[in-house]
Amino acid sequence: MSHAVTQETGTPPPKRDAKAKAAISEGKKAERRLGLLLCAPAVIVMAAVAGWPIIYSVWLSLQRYDLKFPDRQEFVGLDNYVTVLSSPYWWNAMWITVVITVVSVVIELVLGMVLALVMHRTLVGRGIVRTSTLIPYGIVTVVAAFSWRYAWTPGTGYLAETIAGGEPVLTQKIPALLVVVLAEIWKTTPFMALLLMAGLALVPDDLLKAAAMDGANAWQRFTKVMVPVMKPAILVALLFRTLDAFRIFDNLFVLTGGSQGTTSVSMVTYNNLIKGLNLGIGSTMSVLIFIAVAVIAFIFIKLFGTAAPGSDNGGRR
């Protein structure tokens, strides 16, 4: 068999024909047209209401533009950025936001994992458990925030009397932040748990049995088998929640109103923009938050590699 195989074989393998490449069949063309047509409305809306404004806000951030003094609008280059980045209020808000985000997401991850395991493994009342955990997810954030606020208000609330001993916790910085974190955790742990539970469902039972046969104890099965298999689900849940927590606004607005230095970046921006009517500064902050979120997302997506959501959308059928 050492002869060069130049002779014609029974059936030549399918060849690629350059001529046919150019000619895409009618059906294919129609499919493309239909695809683009069907996506057009969604793309147009997203471009017009999210894409264009973000570009516009970059432009606004380079202007001195205060609605209280509209005639003094002028191009100031990066002045607004200098103003914002040298403002202690901004950095305090950034710090508060990061602390709230990190603390609440870490606790949510642990608590969410426990909750997911409970929901996944429970022998009784699975339906009731799932239904009740969906309530924190679905409830209007502002409603939940008011519930917590009244619970911690001295005189009105059950928690203020029993736990805080009648102290007005919401008017002191650290306790107030703790309450905010608590409210965040309460509201979003179930969502985290649901995402993690979907990941748990991907861990084959046989794999756990095999690990048990190989001598792994419960903790080892969790850390060495379940967590690695669930890693994509965990990262997705973390990404969604981190970005979401970074946007914190509703809870702070209702619980502390941003007093005692408890403003988040979203609140500072809101205050400058809607209360202070300073579009230039507000837009600058908007752009900075956008960049911060992009950095967070980028780091996560780097960690994901191919497990990023949407990366498998290319495959059809």
Place this chain on the structure above:
Amino acid sequence: MAGIGGAETTGRKARWAVLNVLVVAYALFPVLWIVSLSFKSKATLADGNFIPREWTLENYTAIFSTTEFVRALVNSIGIAIIATVIAVVFGTMAAYAIARLDFPGKRVLVGISLLVSMFPQISLISPLFEIERTLGLFDTWPGLILPYITFGLPLAIYTLSAFFREIPWELEKAAKMDGATPGQAFRRVIAPLAAPGVFTTAILVFIFCWNDFLFAISLTSTENSRTVPVALSFFTGSSQFEDPTGSIAAAAVVITIPIILFVLFFQRRIVAGLTSGAVKG
């Protein structure tokens, strides 16, 4: 998952039951508290009791007699429904194309919607505030509906394309072989199968719109388009009641009712919808 002895199973069940009760209590406590507040009379409102000593409906009658709340409720319902319908229709079209058709730019679309879903909403507030003022959309229904559609779309596209990918498309071929035109194949075979997914997505998008606070407080200024979450926060000290706690609690309960109903009736679907788009499917 070890031994399944009779006695042991009972023990395990009891332990799970305790755990479950803890979870349920965790989830319901704040909700029950605000419900309790809403039924308290003025005199007992500040007694700090978890269960009302005197039950009354006066908080509810009070809020429904103010235009401030009724108007906000109408705004909330109208805006959320319109935004949901539009987002779901556009999202269905795009998701069908993504799941089913081959066309250039598909990945870009998926990327864009992922990007939008990660967007910090606050970043849109300043430009939208300015743009809407210029266009006369500020403090109108469309002024809120538009951003809601925008942020509802990625959610809709994600959830729906996950649902659509699970439809066995061979059925469409089968229908064609059975003599159906493409229209008939869609109407009689694909649409009935897609309906549950579309419905689930609508619930999720509605919950998102219903929940929003940031856009609503930034892009409205009067009763004209203010939604309930915002109106709630304006009850504080600005209404005719000396102490708005009771009114806020009652209003809060009212806007929680639809959420509770959704959760009770569509629990399974909401779970499926929330998890389908998020985990590789």
Place this chain on the structure above:
Amino acid sequence: MAEIVLDKVSKQYPDGAVAVRDVDIDIADGEFIILVGPSGCGKSTTLNMIAGLEDITSGELRIGGERVNERAPKDRDIAMVFQSYALYPHMTVKENMAFPLRLAKVDDATVEKKVRDAAEILDLTQHLDRKPSNLSGGQRQRVAMGRAIVRSPKAFLMDEPLSNLDAKLRVQMRTSVSRLQKQLGTTTVYVTHDQTEAMTLGDRVVVMRGGAVQQMGAPQYLYDHPANLFVAGFIGSPSMNFVPAGLENGTLRSPLGDVPLTDRVRGLLEGADAPREVIMGLRPEHFEDARLVDESAQSHGVTFTSHVDVLESMGSDKFAYFSLSGEQATSAELAELAADAGSADVPGEGVSLVTRLSAASTATEGEQAEIWFDADKVQLFDPHTGRNLTYSGD
């Protein structure tokens, strides 16, 4: 009912890949024809083109004498059974079977009658009001068949309809599909990758590879007279043994010893322009325990002695496995067959041989055995082109 003619039918995808190349098949009215081959051989694409689910790039497809290339599936009047059955999950069994009739706007009474009749034939009467999700695999398969037969189409197309069933049920359904087809006498095109189905079901079998037809004929004919290595290796289970051999002065030198060319083989080789290096093919049943073969038979065969690796006793006969030293036979066809069977990377040294011996054989695992084979049954192949050098067909 009608005949189906594929006239130089080809399928080329927009990216240039050719899935099906110049396929010519004449399917007679009422014939049961099987398209068989490894995955990616173009059999399903061919079926989809007949169905109208894929466009034909070039060539002509005629059903009942009419060109139907441009017709939509619904206008071709043919029914199809899918591998996944493709039952409509939101409809009951009855609604599923009635669906094609409803689309054809058949009146209610007729629909009712036809569905009843089909259900009767397929033994589905008591399941008519159930949803597909409540049916077993075999029942679903029958509903899919029912949906195909209700409207008495010109032809049935079946795309691996049994491959989702478990082994035992598959054998059972195989006979009922065959019986049903005979009973209805409807032209049927059946796609499978399972050579057993191909052998047992069809009037004729079309073996495909790489988008082209390799050979077409009655199952037994393909078994006895494979046109090339690919067909020889694909048809038959256990498959044909392939051993490298050299042609020298009218003798075959092989790892099994020197094989004298019988007159028949010599005659066939004469016109074949055979190379010196060939591949010798031998079916397992052409071997026998030498002790059970009488003297006269031994003389026109070859006897060799080797170590029995594994012996499987099936009761009716015994399979003895040997591994002989020497090079394995290699060719593109054999490599493709091995890849399709998933055995391409199974470790093994030398030439492996499967022989089917009588139950009376005393061959013992782990010991030497003396094995005889019939030199007249030898088939020789060109390792480069795969052509059967001893092909005695037409």
